Amino acid sequence: MRILVAVKRVPITGGKMVLTGDAQALETKHLGFTISPHEECAVEEAVRIGEAEGGEVVVLTLGPPEAEEQIRDCMAIGADRGILLETQGEEWDAQATAAAIVEAIRAEEPFDLLLFGNESADAGGYQVGIRVAHALGLPVVNGLKKIELRDGGVRCERDVGGARDVYEAPLPALLTVLEGLNLPRYPSVPGKLRAKQKPLDRKAVSPPAAQLEKIRLVVPEGQGEQAEILGEGAGAAPRVVELLQELGVA
Amino acid sequence: MNVLCFVEPGDDLSAQAIGFARSLGDVRGVTLEGAYQPSAWAKALAAQETDAIVAAGSDRGNELLAHVSAILDVPFAANVTAIDGDVVTRQRWGGSLVEEARLHGSPQLLTVAPHTQPAAELGEVETLTAEDDGSPKVLERVEESSGGVSLRDAKVVVSGGRGVGSAEAFSIIEELASLLGGAVGCSRVVTSAGWRPHTDQVGQTGTKISADLYVACGISGATQHIAGAKGAKRMLAINTDPEAPIFAVADYAVIGDLHEVVPAISAELKRVRG
Numbered sequence A: 001m002r003i004l005v006a007v008k009r010v011p012i013t014g015g016k017m018v019l020t021g022d023a024q025a026l027e028t029k030h031l032g033f034t035i036s037p038h039e040e041c042a043v044e045e046a047v048r049i050g051e052a053e054g055g056e057v058v059v060l061t062l063g064p065p066e067a068e069e070q071i072r073d074c075m076a077i078g079a080d081r082g083i084l085l086e087t088q089g090e091e092w093d094a095q096a097t098a099a100a101i102v103e104a105i106r107a108e109e110p111f112d113l114l115l116f117g118n119e120s121a122d123a124g125g126y127q128v129g130i131r132v133a134h135a136l137g138l139p140v141v142n143g144l145k146k147i148e149l150r151d152g153g154v155r156c157e158r159d160v161g162g163a164r165d166v167y168e169a170p171l172p173a174l175l176t177v178l179e180g181l182n183l184p185r186y187p188s189v190p191g192k193l194r195a196k197q198k199p200l201d202r203k204a205v206s207p208p209a210a211q212l213e214k215i216r217l218v219v220p221e222g223q224g225e226q227a228e229i230l231g232e233g234a235g236a237a238p239r240v241v242e243l244l245q246e247l248g249v250a
Numbered sequence B: 001m002n003v004l005c006f007v008e009p010g011d012d013l014s015a016q017a018i019g020f021a022r023s024l025g026d027v028r029g030v031t032l033e034g035a036y037q038p039s040a041w042a043k044a045l046a047a048q049e050t051d052a053i054v055a056a057g058s059d060r061g062n063e064l065l066a067h068v069s070a071i072l073d074v075p076f077a078a079n080v081t082a083i084d085g086d087v088v089t090r091q092r093w094g095g096s097l098v099e100e101a102r103l104h105g106s107p108q109l110l111t112v113a114p115h116t117q118p119a120a121e122l123g124e125v126e127t128l129t130a131e132d133d134g135s136p137k138v139l140e141r142v143e144e145s146s147g148g149v150s151l152r153d154a155k156v157v158v159s160g161g162r163g164v165g166s167a168e169a170f171s172i173i174e175e176l177a178s179l180l181g182g183a184v185g186c187s188r189v190v191t192s193a194g195w196r197p198h199t200d201q202v203g204q205t206g207t208k209i210s211a212d213l214y215v216a217c218g219i220s221g222a223t224q225h226i227a228g229a230k231g232a233k234r235m236l237a238i239n240t241d242p243e244a245p246i247f248a249v250a251d252y253a254v255i256g257d258l259h260e261v262v263p264a265i266s267a268e269l270k271r272v273r274g
């Protein structure tokens, strides 16, 4: 089995979104970075399938040179190789991202399985995986919380509010997944050490003109006001119960 | 301008989408029937002559328009809240951040962010036919045995975060939720630690709730958590840290250790009920 997983470096924003002065990006000077929980599950699934079936797990990302950190994180839990499509740090729209990923995959084919997150954590375009599948002529199933390999194909399930829809696809296939697919492992210390030695290919890429062209970002207004303090410690319980009664939920 | 709007009869989000679509031009409401086959359904939509295609920002709406955008090779803006000419305002980070962007290309493809528009009548809806193109489709639907109140529809959600400390300590959260006839929720720290299943997770990559009251216990209030909690009408936060960001989004606060506060609330509820 050769499995490709596509991931994206995003900031860990914490309690508040803060923008750069030009409103083109989040201010990330004091922030750490990660990948989406959906993608963490994609990597975990790829590694589990690799462990069960044998083969190679390749992690691909399009991002700044620093995105090596996220590839190494994926390697630390078991991915074998990395491909970094290196930008200058500018943001790419979904169409351009998909096109660059398609080109990189063509240079690396064949893959049996390609796993993407259902949507990126930051831009939330809901389309990169689907675009890549169409360009490569692959079957695609989205939003999965269960994947089973059987009879040379995959059987997979998607939540639809109180029920699950079942799909099947022949391999090779592209699947997009959601958090909840599995419970990703934590990287081990030996895993982190091994990750440093694993092969990583870098390829510089430059963006075509954006078709969904960002003008600026805006932080939506929150409720603004600080919460009304009902009390401190266990002594607040009577006041809380009064409130529950006022709200008609007690 | 001619606008094609994909709707699913009976779906709230479709009712919101069609109202938005009507603000753009003359709307033709369309749907498809039979086994859901995203790529084939998208081909049927892509074949229509129109200036714009609109759908709800639901799982299906976003999926179908992504397929249409790939088929037509035009850009697609997901989860739009406003449009002015070719400038769209759309949600990022599950709604915690907003982007203004120019949507080039024709037809314009966009989905409407859930719960940002009033619902409208669907009006006349035409049924298009899709030709099976051999792509993956829904083979069967497995109903899940509903264990209690669903997180998404619960009137009250009592939720625990890292501050709860262990799987066992969730018993106090469960007790309060059950006294209020509500559902148990949690933060991602809790699911990652294996204390609760992911189906309990509230947030950007978990469930988006719509409760009358959300009680957040030992949860800091990260934007990705709030993205799933802000659909609640009221929020009560219980936290030891008076500076916790959750107090800037909550309506009511109790400052204190949840291991004392939560059982005290349950006890008081039982007392007043006699």
Ligand SMILES: Cc1cc2nc3c(=O)[nH]c(=O)nc-3n(C[C@H](O)[C@H](O)[C@H](O)COP(=O)(O)OP(=O)(O)OC[C@H]3O[C@@H](n4cnc5c(N)ncnc54)[C@H](O)[C@@H]3O)c2cc1C
Residues within 6 Å of the ligand: A010, A011, A012, A013, A014, A034, A035, A036, A037, A121, B160, B161, B162, B163, B164, B186, B187, B188, B189, B190, B201, B202, B203, B204, B205, B206, B207, B217, B218, B219, B220, B221, B222, B223, B224, B225, B228, B238, B239, B240, B241, B244, B256, B257, B258, B259
């Ligand atoms: C792309 C992305 C998607 C994400 N999606 C989600 C998501 O869907 N849902 C989600 O929840 N998170 C999500 N996260 C994670 C999120 O950023 C936070 O890490 C997470 O919500 C923090 O969980 P927490 O509040 O339980 O923990 P912490 O941030 O560690 O907060 C714990 C809080 O408990 C308080 N506390 C500690 N002890 C006590 C006590 N005894 N009594 C009372 N209070 C106490 C502390 O003061 C603190 O405020 C996502 C992150 C990313 C990057």
